[in-house]
Amino acid sequence: MYDENEQLPQVAPDNGPVSLPADVLLVVPVRNLVMFPGAVTQVALTRDFSMRAAQEAVQHGHKLGIVLQKDPSVDTPEPDDLYRIGTTVTVVRYLKAPNGVHHLICQGEQRFRTLDYLSGLPFLAARFDLIPDQVTADPNVEARADLLKQKAIEAIELLPQVPPELAPALQNIESPGALADMVAGLIDIKPSEKQTILESLKVRDRLDRVIEFLTHRVEVLKLSREIGEQTQGKLDERQREYVLREQLKTIKKELGEDDTQSELEELRQAIADAKMPEEVEKQAQKELRRLEGMPDSSTEHSMVRTYLDWLVALPWAKSDAEAIDIAKAREILD
Structure with missing residues (x-):
């Protein structure tokens, strides 16, 4: 149970207890938490009306209940925004974290059903029935x-x-x-x-x-x-x-x-003997240097090796003699 002699972190000047009927439950709406009877849970209180409800319950002995919101994006929920069935809780501890967020450590007790909510209060409060x-x-x-x-x-x-x-x-x-x-x-x-x-x-x-x-x-x-x-x-x-x-x-x-180096040397010599254009040879030498640093088992090693073999195989230094036959061309065109 909460130590009544311990000072609570205040959210606003304390104007004294609010007069509430005995059959009223203070309600803390939560966005993404369902409290079950018997469970011990830490609830972060980030909204002023939730802090006030928790403090009122702890300081003045009112009953407290946890209820899930239907839509977690609603910042200021009305009674219609809340499920009707929740869980009453016993406050184990109320504390304020270094980042300023208030936390309620509580244990679930029993299911309850809200009947109607009271108006004109700085927090949510409702008449309720306990569900055995x-x-x-x-x-x-x-x-x-x-x-x-x-x-x-x-x-x-x-x-x-x-x-x-x-x-x-x-x-x-x-x-x-x-x-x-x-x-x-x-x-x-x-x-x-x-x-x-x-x-x-x-x-x-x-x-x-x-x-x-x-x-x-x-x-x-x-x-x-x-x-x-x-x-x-x-x-x-x-x-x-x-x-x-x-x-x-x-x-x-x-x-x-080790035949890896000999294969690379053969490939390097083949690139030199292929008489590639200058730009193509520069690119081939660059890919060869990349190939030297790759493990043989890698997929990229196989791709680069195939690319270099293809470059080497192209007939860069060979050209066919051109045969220009005007008569033959005219015959084809006609």
Whole structure:
């Protein structure tokens, strides 16, 4: 819980507590976060009315709730811009970062539904109903909870850098509803999709939605790993080929059998003997110097070598004797 003796960072002069009915909840709208019961989350408060609501709740003991905006681009949301179902929270800590942004560290408690919003306040506040979680001894629910645990463990095994204590923590959750909420908070899906899970009040429906989303994510993770392994295999094969070629080149040098330099010398001599025009010969010598610095296994090495061989093969120094036959030309034209 928050330490009441700790000084809160102020957003404006404190004019004292606002008189609110007991059945009113202070609301902090968020752009891309869905708060689930049981989750501990840090919320960045970047708007003045959100800071005021959080401070009012902490200083004067009012209840606080987190609600998702329908459109994250709206800077000053009205009640119609917010989903009706959110989560009440307990404030663990309220702090101000060095960059000036206020942060609310809170733990989700229970689902609620807003009934109507109050007007004329410096923050959002609404009358609300708490939504209790259904507890039933339904074999269908238990079976879905077991399946969800299996899928969650499968997803954890596919993810890198997952805390080792996460899998045991999931296995130890006995409440199917709490299990669905915890997994839903961890899945990498859109906020609007998480909101549909939050609004699934029947535990069986909630489990079905989470299993559906998690199954899709598991398939995506499997494909990503498969593609990664295939790509790595190709890279390893190319790297192995390059290393072997370099080792072969070194061995030939040690044995005095290195024919790379002799081939380059022959090519250099062929360029000189081809009697190319000056500009063409300059370009050929430039490409030859590039060729000397390339590994034999590279694609560009093959292309440059083919280009130089083609230049050398052209009959630069040869010309056919011209035969001008006016009579023959007239015959052809006529």
